[in-house]
Amino acid sequence: MTPVTIVPGAASSPVVIHVPHAATEIPEAVRRDLLLDDEELAAELAAMTDEGTEQIGRLAAGLAGTRPWLAINRFSRLVVDPERFPDEREEMARVGMAAVYTRTSARRPLRDERGQDFTELLETYYRPYGDALADLVDARLIAAGRAIVIDLHSYPRLPLRYELHPDRRRPMTCIGTDSFHTPEQLRETLRDAFAPLGSVAYDEPFAGCYIPLRQYRKTLRVTGVMIELRRDGCGTAAAVRRRAETLAAVVDTLTPAMRR
């Protein structure tokens, strides 16, 4: 079973909306190794799950003139975090939050680290996930000549204890960029689209965007950007709808009109 759900878009669409942190499901075999009781786990999931993002992504895909592709993580980021490096390359490793988290968002123990080998978790979830995303991006490159990955997240108004940069601004919309993969025009399109919904900042409080490792820093035909929506701005059905419409408008800007 693949850990990522791919919802097909138009054959000609270069756009992939990536939703990595919306799910709460944790397979029983993985749950057993977490050092939290059910109440603590529920609290951790509430803190770390990107509420609203699957709904916004799916709605936006349906509203766009040319349907983009969707890639949705089926499992919670507490299983593996597909966006993090599995090793010391990962900045978050120093707070126990590389691809396999060993600490909670409050920096409490999540997994037993002594003599732990996370190879099976990485082989079962992390690697197939990365391969599926890379295959999807390759397919967009072949079909559309380019690929645009829009990485969709939501984040809490107040910083959690694990955050490395709690002093940074926390705008209504944070746009994460990569110096190689995010052209100026792409980030400005996002900024202009989301500005009517409230404050916007680049790379504050969270920086960067997700590009599958197979394509990372390899080709400029793969571009990407991250959208971090502040969760208190997504609290009502109307707010969710408005963000979906905004995202759909961005997708339309990025997708030339063409037959489906």
Ligand SMILES: [Zn+2]
């Ligand atoms: Zn996220």
